[in-house]
Every structure is written in C-alpha cells, then in structure tokens.
Amino acid sequence: MARFQTHAVDNQPPEFAPRDLWRDDIALREALAREGGDAHGGRVARYGALAGGELYALSFDAHRDRPRLRTHDRFGHRIDTVEFHPNYHRIMQTAIGNGVAGLSWADDAPGAHVARAALCYLHNQAEPGTSCPLTMTHAAVPVLQQSPVLGEWADKIAACCYDPRDLAIGDKPGVTLGMGMTEKQGGSDVRANTTVATPLGGGDDEYALVGHKWFFSAPMSDGFLVLAQAPAGLTCFLLPRRLPGGAKNAFALMRLKDKLGDWSNASGEVEFMDARAWRVGDEGRGIATILQMVMLTRLDCMLGSAAQMRMALAQALHHATQRVAFGKRLVDQPLMRNVLADLAIESEAALALSMRVARAVDASPRDPREAAFARIATAIGKYWICKRAPAFVNEAQECLGGAGYIEESILPRLYRQAPLNSIWEGSGNIQCLDVLRALARESSAADAVRTELASAAGLDERYDAAVASLEASLRGSVEEAGARWLVERLALALQAAVLQRARSPLAGAFCRSRFGGAHGLAFGTLPTSLDHGLPIERAWIE
Numbered sequence: 001m002a003r004f005q006t007h008a009v010d011n012q013p014p015e016f017a018p019r020d021l022w023r024d025d026i027a028l029r030e031a032l033a034r035e036g037g038d039a040h041g042g043r044v045a046r047y048g049a050l051a052g053g054e055l056y057a058l059s060f061d062a063h064r065d066r067p068r069l070r071t072h073d074r075f076g077h078r079i080d081t082v083e084f085h086p087n088y089h090r091i092m093q094t095a096i097g098n099g100v101a102g103l104s105w106a107d108d109a110p111g112a113h114v115a116r117a118a119l120c121y122l123h124n125q126a127e128p129g130t131s132c133p134l135t136m137t138h139a140a141v142p143v144l145q146q147s148p149v150l151g152e153w154a155d156k157i158a159a160c161c162y163d164p165r166d167l168a169i170g171d172k173p174g175v176t177l178g179m180g181m182t183e184k185q186g187g188s189d190v191r192a193n194t195t196v197a198t199p200l201g202g203g204d205d206e207y208a209l210v211g212h213k214w215f216f217s218a219p220m221s222d223g224f225l226v227l228a229q230a231p232a233g234l235t236c237f238l239l240p241r242r243l244p245g246g247a248k249n250a251f252a253l254m255r256l257k258d259k260l261g262d263w264s265n266a267s268g269e270v271e272f273m274d275a276r277a278w279r280v281g282d283e284g285r286g287i288a289t290i291l292q293m294v295m296l297t298r299l300d301c302m303l304g305s306a307a308q309m310r311m312a313l314a315q316a317l318h319h320a321t322q323r324v325a326f327g328k329r330l331v332d333q334p335l336m337r338n339v340l341a342d343l344a345i346e347s348e349a350a351l352a353l354s355m356r357v358a359r360a361v362d363a364s365p366r367d368p369r370e371a372a373f374a375r376i377a378t379a380i381g382k383y384w385i386c387k388r389a390p391a392f393v394n395e396a397q398e399c400l401g402g403a404g405y406i407e408e409s410i411l412p413r414l415y416r417q418a419p420l421n422s423i424w425e426g427s428g429n430i431q432c433l434d435v436l437r438a439l440a441r442e443s444s445a446a447d448a449v450r451t452e453l454a455s456a457a458g459l460d461e462r463y464d465a466a467v468a469s470l471e472a473s474l475r476g477s478v479e480e481a482g483a484r485w486l487v488e489r490l491a492l493a494l495q496a497a498v499l500q501r502a503r504s505p506l507a508g509a510f511c512r513s514r515f516g517g518a519h520g521l522a523f524g525t526l527p528t529s530l531d532h533g534l535p536i537e538r539a540w541i542e
C-alpha cells in the first residue's frame with residue numbers, strides 16, 4: 001500500500017477537541033469574577049473541561065440521530081413518546097447533575113444565577129439543542145413558586161437530578177419542564193390563544209384543557225407551563241405529563257417539527273383532550289404570571305447566542321493558527337487578522353452584556369434598580385446578540401474555507417442553530433416593541449439604562465457622544481417603525497459600558513469601531529490603524 005500512497009496529508013490542523021473551554025476563555029473567567037459568581041468558580045471550571053471534552057464528543061451523534069416520535073406501542077395503545085439517541089440522555093444527565101438547570105435554585109446565596117449563566121454559556125458551546133429543555137426547566141421555577149401547591153416541582157428542579165423515566169413526579173427525584181404558548185393562529189400575540197380551560201370545581205385549582213399548541217418543545221418533559229383561556233381570561237397552568245396516580249394525561253403528540261437545525265431537541269405539535277392542569281396565578285393574569293419564565297428564557301437566548309459565537313470564533317482561531325496559505329499562517333495574514341479581531345471583539349461584547357444581565361437577575365430580589373435593569377436589558381440584549389449570531393457564525397465558517405462547510409466541524413450545526421434564538425421567545429420585532437413599551441410605561445426602566453450608561457461616562461469620547469445622542473429617545477416617545485434603530489444603539493452602548501467598566505483591553509477598539517461610522521456592515525472592517533493582534537491574543541491561547 002505504501003507504494004501507492006498518492007500524497008502526504010499536510011497543512012491540516014489537528015482535532016479541535018478535547019479542549020478546556022474554561023481555561024481557554026479569559027473573558028469568561030473575568031466575567032464570572034466581575035459579576036459575582038466566583039464562589040462557584042471550581043464547579044464552572046470543571047464544567048468547562050467537560051463541555052469541551054466529553055460533551056463535545058457526545059454531541060455529534062445526539063444531533064445527527066434525530067429524535068423519533070412513537071405515537072403508539074405495538075398493541076395499539078397511545079404512548080406519545082419521543083425516543084432520543086442515548087447520547088442525548090448522557091448530555092442531559094451531565095448538564096442537570098452539574099447544575100445547568102438548577103444551580104440558581106439550589107443555592108440562594110448571591111452569585112448562583114451568575115454561575116449558572118456561565119454553565120449555560122459553556123453548555124451551549126458544546127450542545128445547543130439540549131439547552132432548550134435545560135433552559136425551560138431552569139426558567140419555570142419562579143412561576144411554579146407562585147403556586148402554593150406546586151412547591152414539589154420547584155424542589156425537584158433544585159435537586160439537580162436527571163430522571164428521564166415517564167412516571168408521575170411523586171416517583172421521580174428530578175423533573176424537567178416545558179412551555180406551551182404558541183398556537184396556530186398566533187405566537188407573538190398569545191392573547192389570541194383559543195385553548196379553553198374549564199374549572200373542575202372542588203377548590204384545588206384543577207382545570208380541564210381542550211385545544212392545541214403549534215410549537216411544543218421538549219415534549220418528554222414531566223410538566224409544561226401553558227396558557228389557556230379560563231372563564232376570566234388568559235391564564236397560566238401547569239400541565240403534567242402523568243397525573244398524580246401515574247395515568248397518562250389526556251394529550252396527544254401529533255407530529256414532530258422538521259426543523260432547520262436544533263436537531264437533538266424534539267419540538268412537537270400537541271392536542272389537549274380534556275387534559276388536566278393546575279392553575280398558577282389568578283385567572284386572566286396568564287401573561288403576567290408566565291413573564292418571569294419568559295425573562296429567564298430570554299437571558300438564556302443571549303447566553304446561547306454568545307456561546308455559539310464563542311465556539312465559532314474558537315474554531316476559526318484554532319484553524320487560522322495552524323493553516324498556512326501563500327507562505328504564512330492565516331492568522332498572520334493582515335486581512336484575516338482584521339476578520340478574526342473583529343469577531344473576537346463582537347464575541348467578548350456579547351458575553352460581557354449577557355453576564356451583566358445575569359448579575360442583574362441574580363440581584364433582582366434584593367435590589368429594585370437591578371430588577372428594572374434586568375427587565376429592559378434582557379429585551380435589548382436578546383434582540384441584538386441573537387441577531388448578530390447567524391452572520392457571525394457564517395463569517396467564522398468562512399475562516400475555515402471549505403472545511404467550515406463540512407459537518408465534521410461543528411460549524412454547519414452552529415450555523416443551522418444560530419437563527420433560532422432570534423425567532424423563539426419573542427422574535428426580533430417583539431423584543432424591540434417591548435423595549436419601547438418599557439421606556440414609555442416604566443420610568444424605572446429608562447432610569448436603569450441611564451444609570452448603567454452613566455457608570456462608564458468620561459472614559460471614551462466616542463462613547464460619550466453616542467450616549468448623549470440616545471438621551472432624547474430615553475426621554476421622549478419613539479415611533480414603532482424606529483424601534484430597531486433605537487434598540488441596536490442601546491445595545492451597543494450597553495456593551496460598551498460593560499466593557500469599559502470592566503477595563504477590558506478590547507473596550508477602546510469596541511468604541512472606536514462601533515461608534516462614529518468607522519466600521520462597515522461586514523465583519524473584518526475594523527480601522528487598519530487598530531491593533532488587530534490584541535483581540536486575537538486575548539481570545540486564543542495557542
């Protein structure tokens with residue numbers, strides 16, 4: 001055979017993984033400490049090694065071998081079960097066992113939300129599909145805590161124990177949760193929900209639900225927080241998969257969605273046929289009740305998109321530091337350096353704002369100003385960071401040339417995943433309109449943004465000018481059609497504020513390129529006079 005060797009394999013980078021995603025990420029290590037999550041530093045560090053090692057390796061098959069719906073067993077009984085690749089369960093077990101869904105509720109000392117956000121960021125880099133059930137499980141807790149009879153559910157999320165068995169929750173040490181709001185006739189406008197909830201009487205807040213949900217992710221969850229029309233209006237309910245005695249609840253999975261990406265995660269369509277559900281919050285207060293869950297899922301969209309950017313950047317840097325073209329490593333070619341540096345700046349800014357919002361969420365119960373900041377900054381950050389991810393991932397793919405288009409790199413998977421965070425949990429326009437609503441109706445929201453922006457005043461004149469130009473919009477009303485323009489500028493200003501206050505070495509380059517028109521519409525258009533080496537060296541430990 002050796003005689004027939006046609007060529008030597010040369011100039012190809014080594015495998016990307018196993019890789020310690022915590023050790024490699026200076027910006028994450030700094031952000032965890034800065035935002036108050038340091039008490040859990042050891043746990044987060046261990047998860048970084050797991051995510052870049054075992055989970056990264058398991059993720060390929062969990063994604064490729066998509067979940068399958070089994071509506072009936074061999075005897076014709078309805079079972080409404082989804083079968084996953086075994087790696088899906090191993091990934092879920094590792095994630096839940098390490099606190100990706102429960103740490104915030106397992107430890108009520110300050111900083112737990114921040115550490116959980118870091119875990120979520122690391123997890124999303126390896127396997128974003130499983131992040132959907134993890135996020136919904138985490139985010140359900142503040143809603144469950146509003147009901148005096150559903151405390152057991154919240155406790156079983158805080159237990160950080162994955163149990164995929166299809167049993168009533170009394171027989172399980174840990175549970176997962178899903179969420180059902182979107183119906184065929186309307187997703188953004190949930191007030192148009194037609195599912196009907198009829199009280200069963202008896203004083204225990206039990207209802208029977210008839211209707212459907214058009215998108216119903218993680219349908220193997222133990223319970224679902226759903227919206228339905230009760231006699232006094234749209235109301236939030238907990239709908240369990242199994243009833244307390246163990247019987248199957250009366251809902252049917254009609255089919256699974258054939259999705260662009262997010263393949264390891266199952267998303268279904270469901271019909272409720274007098275399904276039993278327990279009311280959470282008052283009748284007619286469904287949107288207000290479920291809002292706390294939605295805020296937390298939106299924070300995870302920010303973290304998830306920031307994580308996709310970080311993984312895409314890491315792949316690009318890994319390749320560019322090993323691959324030679326025209327006599328030089330790609331990372332030493334001036335134009336490639338501009339692209340990589342620009343991506344590194346964007347990635348760090350996305351992480352910095354996400355972790356700042358995680359701190360605000362953490363502090364919310366103790367500090368009304370932080371609660372006001374979390375409320376508006378989540379909508380601002382969700383819009384902008386999720387909007388940036390698809391273009392970012394595509395640019396990182398291009399750094400690998402043809403290899404970035406091939407499935408064995410993780411990049412095609414990230415590319416298919418990237419648009420999703422922008423679409424679900426309130427699509428882009430809905431976030432922007434939410435920002436306008438908060439500015440118009442809640443004076444504390446505008447004040448919280450103003451305070452945050454003022455905390456970095458005087459450090460960069462381009463930043464100061466950008467903030468000054470925003471003041472009129474914070475004070476007055478903005479036309480709906482102008483909402484994206486405003487929210488984009490608010491997001492850039494908040495990112496700049498966090499980077500500057502953190503004394504990030506990239507803060508100056510961020511301000512210089514993101515304010516004042518010194519940057520084009522594509523990545524790789526930083527001013528040539530900027531030091532392109534600094535962001536690259538900070539983002540990548542060779």
Ligand SMILES: Cc1cc2nc3c(=O)[nH]c(=O)nc-3n(C[C@H](O)[C@H](O)[C@H](O)COP(=O)(O)OP(=O)(O)OC[C@H]3O[C@@H](n4cnc5c(N)ncnc54)[C@H](O)[C@@H]3O)c2cc1C
Binds near residue numbers: 182424428
């Ligand atoms: C893979 C996947 C999984 C999902 N899983 C779940 C789930 O588990 N549970 C769940 O409840 N939902 C789920 N969803 C649904 C998702 O949250 C909705 O698709 C999303 O909220 C948008 O709703 P819609 O599809 O009805 O679009 P529409 O509400 O029809 O909106 C279409 C577009 O119009 C824009 N728009 C709407 N109103 C306005 C306005 N007033 N002004 C300007 N623009 C506007 C929106 O921003 C959007 O871009 C999932 C979606 C996907 C893709």
